[in-house]
Amino acid sequence: MPATVVVGAQWGDEGKGKVVDLLAEGSDVVARYQGGNNAGHTIVEGDQVYKLHLVPSGILYPGTVCIIGNGTVVDPHALCKELDDLEARGLSLDTLRLSGNAHLIMPYHIALDGASEMKLGHFSIGTTRRGIGPCYVDKAARVGIRAQDLLDPKILREKLRVALVDKNDMLERLYDMPRMDPDRIADELIPAAERLQPFIADTALLLDQALRDGKRVLFEGAQGTMLDVDHGTYPFVTSSNPIAGGACAGLGVGPNRIDRILGVSKAYTTRVGEGPFPTELDDEDGRAIGERGHEFGTTTGRQRRTGWIDLVALRYAARLSGFTEIALTKLDVLSGFTRVRLCTAYRTREGEEIRDFPYHQSVFHNAAPVYEDMDGWSQDITGCQDIDDLPPAARAYVKRISDDIGVPITLIGTGQGRHEVIDQVGSN
Numbered sequence: 001m002p003a004t005v006v007v008g009a010q011w012g013d014e015g016k017g018k019v020v021d022l023l024a025e026g027s028d029v030v031a032r033y034q035g036g037n038n039a040g041h042t043i044v045e046g047d048q049v050y051k052l053h054l055v056p057s058g059i060l061y062p063g064t065v066c067i068i069g070n071g072t073v074v075d076p077h078a079l080c081k082e083l084d085d086l087e088a089r090g091l092s093l094d095t096l097r098l099s100g101n102a103h104l105i106m107p108y109h110i111a112l113d114g115a116s117e118m119k120l121g122h123f124s125i126g127t128t129r130r131g132i133g134p135c136y137v138d139k140a141a142r143v144g145i146r147a148q149d150l151l152d153p154k155i156l157r158e159k160l161r162v163a164l165v166d167k168n169d170m171l172e173r174l175y176d177m178p179r180m181d182p183d184r185i186a187d188e189l190i191p192a193a194e195r196l197q198p199f200i201a202d203t204a205l206l207l208d209q210a211l212r213d214g215k216r217v218l219f220e221g222a223q224g225t226m227l228d229v230d231h232g233t234y235p236f237v238t239s240s241n242p243i244a245g246g247a248c249a250g251l252g253v254g255p256n257r258i259d260r261i262l263g264v265s266k267a268y269t270t271r272v273g274e275g276p277f278p279t280e281l282d283d284e285d286g287r288a289i290g291e292r293g294h295e296f297g298t299t300t301g302r303q304r305r306t307g308w309i310d311l312v313a314l315r316y317a318a319r320l321s322g323f324t325e326i327a328l329t330k331l332d333v334l335s336g337f338t339r340v341r342l343c344t345a346y347r348t349r350e351g352e353e354i355r356d357f358p359y360h361q362s363v364f365h366n367a368a369p370v371y372e373d374m375d376g377w378s379q380d381i382t383g384c385q386d387i388d389d390l391p392p393a394a395r396a397y398v399k400r401i402s403d404d405i406g407v408p409i410t411l412i413g414t415g416q417g418r419h420e421v422i423d424q425v426g427s428n
C-alpha cells in the first residue's frame with residue numbers, strides 16, 4: 001500500500017500535528033522526514049495537550065511505529081527530554097525508531113545559531129535558535145555527527161575533535177565566544193547516548209519492509225512550503241525541504257511509494273520570524289485572528305504574525321508538492337467576521353497583476369495582495385463535524401478555495417480537539 005505525505009502548505013504551524021494524529025489512527029507507521037526541534041506539533045486529546053518537537057505525531061496510538069528519519073536533525077538532549085516527558089505521561093516508546101543517519105545537533109550548533117542571528121542584527125532570520133541551520137551546514141560540509149556515532153564512543157570523540165577545529169576558530173574569532181572542549185561534549189553525551197541507543201535503526205529498510213508488507217505508512221512534514229530552503233522565501237527559510245519531495249530523500253523511499261499528498265493550510269495565514277508576508281495584517285482584523293486562533297508559537301512562544309489566506313502561495317505549494325488533497329484547518333477562527341478576504345493575485349510595484357508565485361525575491365518583497373471579498377458568517381462553528389451544518393457563507397468560502405487551487409478539501413478543522421473536524425467532505 002503506498003504512503004501518504006502530510007505537508008505544511010504555508011509558513012508552518014498549519015495544524016500538521018492534529019492532521020497527522022487524525023490519520024495516524026488508521027496508520028501502521030508514521031515517519032518524520034526533515035527538520036528538528038524547531039518544529040512544534042500540537043495534539044489535543046480531551047483535556048491533554050501534547051506538544052511534540054521531534055517525536056512523530058503518531059506516538060499517541062500504541063503499536064504505531066514512529067520513525068525519526070535520516071533527513072531530520074536531532075538534538076540528543078532535547079530528544080531525551082521529550083522522551084522522558086512522554087513516558088512520564090504514560091506513553092509507550094517501544095515502537096520509536098531513530099535513523100542512524102540522522103544528524104545530531106551539537107552545543108556548538110546552538111551557539112552558532114544564536115551568535116549568527118545576533119551578528120545579523122537587523123537582517124536576522126528570526127530562527128528558533130535550536131541550531132538547525134548550523135547542523136545542516138555541517139551535514140553538507142561532511143563534518144556532521146550522526147546518530148550512529150553514538151554507538152561508538154571512540155569515533156564520536158574523534159569526530160567531535162575534527163568538527164571543533166573550525167568551529168572553535170569561528171566561535172572565538174568571529175563571535176568572541178568561548179571555545180568548546182570536544183571531550184566535555186562527548187562526556188555530556190554519554191547519558192543521552194545510552195538512552196537513545198536502543199532506538200537507533202536502519203529506518204529506510206524498516207520503511208521498505210512496511211511498504212512491501214502493505215502497511216499503511218504516513219510521512220509527517222515539519223515547517224511548511226514557504227520555509228523550504230529551495231522553494232521558500234529565501235533567505236527567510238529553514239534549512240531543509242518540507243515539500244513532499246523531501247520525504248523521499250529524508251526517509252530513503254522512492255517517489256513511486258507515495259500516492260497521496262495532503263497539504264495542510266490554515267483558513268488564513270500566519271508566520272513566525274522575519275521575512276516578507278504579502279497578506280499580513282497590522283490592524284484589528286489581524287489582532288482578532290491572532291486572539292481567536294491563539295497564535296503563539298508552539299516552540300518559542302513568539303507571537304505569530306497573521307493575515308488573510310494567500311491563494312497565490314497556496315497554488316504554488318500545491319504545485320511544488322503535487323497536493324492530491326487539502327486539509328483546511330482553523331476555519332472556526334474566522335467565525336464572526338462580517339467579510340473575509342482571499343488574496344487571489346499579487347500586484348507588482350510596476351502595477352502588473354500576477355497569479356503565479358514570483359521566483360524573484362524583489363518582486364515578492366514588493367508584492368501587494370489583490371483581494372476578493374466574500375461574506376463572513378457569525379455562527380460559532382466550533383466542533384462542527386458535518387459540512388451540511390456549516391453556514392452557507394463558510395461552505396462557499398471553502399468551495400472558493402478548493403475551486404481556485406483545483407484540489408479537493410477533504411478535511412476541515414473546526415477546533416483544537418481531535419474530533420473537532422469535518423472529515424472526508426469529498427471534492428465540495
Ligand code: GDP
Pocket residue numbers: 008012013014015016017018039040041042043044293297298329330331332333412413414415416420
Ligand atoms: P503544526 O506545527 O503544523 O503541527 O501546528 P501547531 O501545533 O504549531 O499550531 C497549530 C495550532 O492550532 C495548535 O495549537 C493546534 O491545536 C491548533 N489547531 C489545529 N487545528 C485547529 C482547528 O481546526 N481549529 C482551531 N481552533 N485550532 C486548531
Ligand code: IMO
Pocket residue numbers: 008011012013014035038039040041125126127128129130131132133221222223224227236237238239272273274298
Ligand atoms: P512547525 O513544524 C513555524 C521558522 C522560524 C524562522 C525560520 C528559520 O511547527 O510548523 P530555523 O530555526 O528553522 O532555522 O528558523 O523558520 N520556523 C517555523 N515557523 N513553524 C515551524 O515548525 C517552524 N520551524 C522553523 O521561525 O522564521
Ligand code: MG
Pocket residue numbers: 012013014039040041042298299
Ligand atoms: Mg508548529
